[in-house]
Amino acid sequence: MPLERILIIFVKYPEPGCVKTRLAQSIGKDKAAFLYRTFVELLLKKTSDMSSERFIFYTPADKREKLSSWLGGRSKLFPQRGDNLGQRMSNAFRFAFAKGAREIVIVGTDIPLLDKEVVLTAFKKLENRQCVIGPSLDGGYYLLGLSHFEGKIFQNINWGTDKVLNQTLGAVKRLGLTYSLLEERFDVDDVEDLVRLKLSLRRYRKAGSPELDFLSGRLDELSLNTH
Numbered sequence: 001m002p003l004e005r006i007l008i009i010f011v012k013y014p015e016p017g018c019v020k021t022r023l024a025q026s027i028g029k030d031k032a033a034f035l036y037r038t039f040v041e042l043l044l045k046k047t048s049d050m051s052s053e054r055f056i057f058y059t060p061a062d063k064r065e066k067l068s069s070w071l072g073g074r075s076k077l078f079p080q081r082g083d084n085l086g087q088r089m090s091n092a093f094r095f096a097f098a099k100g101a102r103e104i105v106i107v108g109t110d111i112p113l114l115d116k117e118v119v120l121t122a123f124k125k126l127e128n129r130q131c132v133i134g135p136s137l138d139g140g141y142y143l144l145g146l147s148h149f150e151g152k153i154f155q156n157i158n159w160g161t162d163k164v165l166n167q168t169l170g171a172v173k174r175l176g177l178t179y180s181l182l183e184e185r186f187d188v189d190d191v192e193d194l195v196r197l198k199l200s201l202r203r204y205r206k207a208g209s210p211e212l213d214f215l216s217g218r219l220d221e222l223s224l225n226t227h
Contacts, residue, residue, distance in 0.1 A: 005052035005123055006096045008106040010080065010088070011040055011071075013063035026191040031222050037070075038218040039188070040109045044071065046116045046211055052123065053101075057092045086154035089144070097149045105132070105145040110187035112215055113200060114142060118182060131172050131179040133165070137186040140164040150175060 012019050016033040024032035047054060054076065058067050061079040068077060078095065082088035089106060096104045103126040105119060122132045122145045131153070134143030139162025146153075152175060157167045172179050188197050201216050 003053045003099050003101045005103045005105075006099065006101040007047060007050065007052045007054045007119060008092050008096060008104060009043060009047075009054065009056050010092075010106065010108050011056050011058045011067070012036070012109075013058065013060060013067055013070075014040070015063075020189070022190045023188070023194065027194075027222070034222065035188075035194075035218070036109070038215065039112050040071075042112055042211055042215050043107070043109055043114065045214065046114070047119065050116065050119070052105075055092075055096060057088070059088075085159045086157050090151050090154040093146060094149055094151070103127070103145065103147055105143060107134075107143045108187075110189065111136070111142045111185050112188060112197060114185060118143070118185075122182060125180045125182075128178075129180045130177040132182065133168065133172075133179065134182040135165050135184045137184060138162060138189070139166070140187075141168065142185050142187060143182060144168075150177065 014033045014037040016029040017024065019036040020032035023035065027035075055078060056067075056071065056075050057078050057080045058064070059080040064077055064079070068075065071077070078092070080088040081091045092106060093104055103123055105122045105126070107114065107119065118134065122134065122143055125132045126145050126147045130147050131150075132143070132145035133141050136142045141164065153168060153171050155171070157164055157171075169179075186193060186196060188194055198219060201212060201219070
């Protein structure tokens, strides 16, 4: 039976010194890795009860056993393939569409305040749009949704720069795809982003949320001095 919707999550194994490297320069590689691990676990908690299938594409390829032990044996794990982020996302979309999915959304793990509702909104918009993009404050995007495979979206993009969003939108428009933009969000890549996260948590937690309590508790464990 083909899968109607697939949520793809891109994950790195949280090896100290290999994740959140910019943040590690300020808080240390062990704390940065712990924080990244927290972001991954938080996203998995938020999306655990969604009706869509969930595929986790991971890197490095030789960490499958450790990832399975960390994330749980029921997680559907697939290695990322490609020389850059664009190739890896393109290959992930191609793989998932080959499973028969009609709507696919891909997210990273750098946006700790990404709500499940945002992902659900992306899937909903794909019912009458061909592409959905969630812009991030750094000029990239935190979410990309497609209703059919379109590899050219990932070509000729300066990955890792503040040009990614505009270049991707340019490709979408040249291809004549119908699209929708979601709310802008910030990712956590450096200590300034971490300060913004802590300030945002003070506001969001007033509404009450087990996930935000989890995140706040993990931040408290780190005893970070970000002032």
